[in-house]
Amino acid sequence: MRIFTLLIITLCFCQLGRSQPLDIPKVKTELEKATEPIAYVKTTLKKKYKIDTIAVYKLSHFMGIADSLAYHGKVRKVYGPFPGENILVQILGKAPNLFYRARQILIDTSVFKKKVADSIATNIIKKLKSGTADFESMNRVYSPRNAVVSDGDLGWTARGSVIPQLEKPILAHKKGDIFKVWSKFGLHIIQVTETPKEDTGFAMMLRIFL
Numbered sequence: 001m002r003i004f005t006l007l008i009i010t011l012c013f014c015q016l017g018r019s020q021p022l023d024i025p026k027v028k029t030e031l032e033k034a035t036e037p038i039a040y041v042k043t044t045l046k047k048k049y050k051i052d053t054i055a056v057y058k059l060s061h062f063m064g065i066a067d068s069l070a071y072h073g074k075v076r077k078v079y080g081p082f083p084g085e086n087i088l089v090q091i092l093g094k095a096p097n098l099f100y101r102a103r104q105i106l107i108d109t110s111v112f113k114k115k116v117a118d119s120i121a122t123n124i125i126k127k128l129k130s131g132t133a134d135f136e137s138m139n140r141v142y143s144p145r146n147a148v149v150s151d152g153d154l155g156w157t158a159r160g161s162v163i164p165q166l167e168k169p170i171l172a173h174k175k176g177d178i179f180k181v182w183s184k185f186g187l188h189i190i191q192v193t194e195t196p197k198e199d200t201g202f203a204m205m206l207r208i209f210l
Contacts, residue, residue: 030044031078051204051205051206054070055201076092079091089205094203098201100171100194103152104143104188107188124138159201
């Protein structure tokens with residue numbers, strides 16, 4: 001009888017020690033309402049967490065869930081859990097960055113000597129400015145195959161995400177300007193296609209590991 005009683009007591013303690021499954025919708029609601037979400041995670045949820053600053057590099061496409069949420073997500077909103085990652089993500093805040101848009105024709109200097117590449121670029125720019133050739137066709141003819149993307153359109157690009165040899169002259173020129181720039185990749189014929197603008201460039205995220 002005594003052994004049976006001990007077994008019952010042991011079973012009761014085991015059941016009490018089991019962690020109850022989280023009510024995810026409730027947790028998300030409470031996090032969104034919390035004035036101190038980190039304190040809520042530490043004291044109420046008692047879960048591990050991490051705070052990250054995520055940069056947005058392009059506005060036309062995203063590298064994954066993190067930068068997509070950084071741009072499209074709403075501040076204080078909680079997202080997740082995500083497939084394969086048992087975490088919740090809350091957007092704590094956002095900060096702006098400058099974005100610019102340009103397109104390029106890249107002349108590969110591993111194929112053409114520098115003097116020849118420079119002559120080709122000068123001729124292309126002359127044709128583009130006179131209207132006897134269009135940017136898309138010149139890009140398809142002269143750019144390496146792996147650089148022929150979206151007719152040379154680089155998309156809306158965040159300041160600080162492109163090598164300085166390209167970024168500085170792009171930001172120094174105005175919409176419509178066509179010019180050439182040398183870099184370690186070759187000779188770039190650049191056309192600025194939009195006036196730079198500010199948009200969401202960074203987001204601070206709270207990641208909660210469930």
